[in-house]
Amino acid sequence: MVSRVIPVDDFDLVVFGATGDLAQRKILPALFRRFVAGQIPESARIIGAARTEQDDAAFRDEARRAISEHGRVPQDDPRLARFLELLAYTAVDAKGDGGWADLKARMREGAVHAFYFSVAPALFGDIAERLASHGIADRDSRIVVEKPFGRDLQTARDLNDMLARHFGEQQIYRIDHYLGKETVQNLMAVRFANILFEPLWNSQYVDHVQITVAETVGVAGRGSYYDKSGAIRDMVQNHMMQLLCLIAMEPPYHFDPNAVRDEKLKVIRALQPVEPDDIVRGQYQGDGKSTGYAEDAENPATRTESYVAMKVCISNWRWQGTPFYLRTGKKLRARTSEIAVVFREPPHSIFDDTGAPKANELVIRLQPNEGMNLKVMIKEPGPGGMRLVQVPLDMSFADALGQDGSDMPDAYERLIMDVIRGNQTLFMRGDEVEAAWAWTDPIIAAWEDSKRRPEPYDAGSSGPEEALRLMHRDNRRWREIRP
Template sequence: MSFTADRLLLFGATGDLAQRMLLPSLCALHSDGLLAPDLTIVGTARTEMSDDEFRDFAREALEEYLPVARRDGVAEFLDRLVYEAVDATTLDGYKRLAERVGEDCDGLAIFLSTAPKLFEATIEGLAHAGLTGPRTRIGLEKPLGTDLGSSCEINDAVAREFGEDRIFRIDHYLGKETVQNLLALRFANLLFEPVWNSTYIDHVQITVAETVGLEGRAGFYDETGALRDMVQNHMLQLLALVAMEPPTSFDATAVRDEKVKVLRALRPASEGETVTGQYRAGAVAGKAVPGYDEELGEDSATETFVAIKAHVDNWRWKGVPFYLRTGKRLPERVTEIIVQFRCIPHSIFEARGATTRPNRLVIGIQPEENIQFSLMAKLPGLDREGLRLREVPLDVTMPDAFSDTVRRIAYERLLLDLVEGDQTLFVRRDEVEAQWEWIDAVRAQWQARGGTPRPYTAGSWGPSAAIALVERDGVSWHDE
């Protein structure tokens, strides 16, 4: 059902995500005139506070996390905010919450920024208070389970009250401009799509590297690990966008239909196609940092690094490896996609002493959003000592190319789409379950072979086995 909500209900409104992302995003949308004048934002969490105390809390968050240039209209934005404390595990407070939402509500959007273990109780409470009607849609923040079984339990609980057309599963990477530009690059330019296949592409690399360690998430991370924290959602979504077939149109059903086909075509990783690691004490950016076990305070077999050689078994990608790599305490914070093209079949310049290198497309997602395509070009000169070619990058730095536009937080687009009801950048249930099915198979293989993650020094690019994983195919990671 298409409608624009006039109420937005934020669960977890006093949490870290609300402070860093949700409240700043909503304020920025307000400042740009993108929120309907009658939209009321109702915050809720366990913490007892009045409306004025919540507004003071929000003001402090905006002062810390929202750029000064985007703070126009903060006072008016704060006037949109009201607050009602609710313990999600009991039914007691939901009737009061419904009163704050208001009987005159013409459309309600709910955002659950809470622990997934609270989802089922929260849905029950919302239903008890009459807040799950046909003009209510719900957004779910990851993680959605810890395996396929628990994910199905969460999805079943939500589906009891909400149809799939009213469920918005969030992967914030899909709100990033460069990720969306990947679709524009492929499907709005005649240049790339004819060569976007196994005939011309040698391999694809996807790297999500972090310099941070546990950062106060010790309990969650030790139960989760790199595979479930990063690969299951962000990295498989990036892989699907790279590998998907052209959708018939740019709408939610068409785009997600093509993504799920890719995820279902993923071949189970075989023995020798995965590497796990765990960081030890070292130095990042010149600063000494402790090892994972020291940060955690105990020994652990949880992986903080994973590299995988994946395969998409369909006509377009048969024989093209997708190398996935993610980890904590790596040398730099970077998320990028490398599309490595094949060598030219014959070089007419070789007899003149020139060497060629295959073209490469680098799509930078963070910290800098950019697209770089490498071409071979002739060095200027008379060539009396031989012809020379050099790799020349063609750079499109997104902030420079669109300097007259505002750089938005990923959650701005996602929250606005939730309010307005556009599901294109959200993840469908069959996508989530296809991702978990593949991830569960990887974890089952790890458990069957036993062993512990390989140690690597903080500040390095992971264990040496990750280098060997690609080098035996004649490939090097992009950082080398």
């Protein structure tokens, strides 16, 4: 199956922080891939902006090396040479007036104007103010801001207020790359474009839902940053919250940005407060071969969690009585992200000693090997009577859509093109961010008040033993963490 590429309108995209890690690893390679796919017009302009003093040629050389390394493209690829012609560079002072007149002179009339804030959140307000005061941005311009969107409810409100002084909500694109993943978008298609699952998508038929985001890497190299956030701020409040919303939301009246985000907001507001006994915090330990979290964070007294598991309940008619189990952590057994919808077992089995029917499971794999599989019971092949066995009906995107892993679009590719199109469906709204923090803040406050240290767990394991007991007390089991 060949995907249909719809070109976007002519645009000027300014990437603030263009010499930084995110721009080099993700943004520039994503733009190159969309250019190769024919989605970006030859007339488009991508303008790097940062403190570093350099000319266009030096920035293009830097971009060439970054795209070659992170996009696995030979530096002498003629397509890369054509793409680099779209690039320009302007040195700007985010906290002063230097360079802003030069940046304004590069902007073209009649093109879509977008500004990507690939910088620390502390600079968001300074850049927004100067874009407005120098007349570079207008009411049709769009800005893209990266997480973290604050570190608690108050700072999130302050950030929203700061951006709102210069831009309307319809101009602000709060990016969460998880929402750009093909499988996450297909979750909405599976739910709302097929009659098969929606009648069963409720507490009458769903026993529980598991959402897992496991990583094999630790926090070495970014320990000082991570130690100020922890797993709940880094993953639960944003990425996992978005996955929870897409699983639990009601069907929107239309696939429209505000309609979709209205339904997600309803889910967040329906979340029950989490009881202390329904949360497990963990911290990976060194084993002689690899360092532990405290060493990676360079803080022997740290009480920041590198792992969190929790039981979450939603107070509405659809999900009352069906728990959602969330877990995420560093230095676990395998790198995997998945959503598992576990249905209830049949109320009565007509098969006696031939194998008890097991619960059906719909598993949505986000990484690696994006795809979905549905576990169903069938008769085991062969003579000798009726013997039941559970098998997966598997759909790997690579097999079903004729794409290998290298052809699967990166999340940033889709999201940046949505910014140019002016489509906010896969971006978070300000009230959604604040509602998520309003639910998360009491959890963090309770941890801090308790003064308890996170539970230790071995690097390469599935997490602390207490997380297993969190499920066992409900007569349930975590799915095995595996690639």
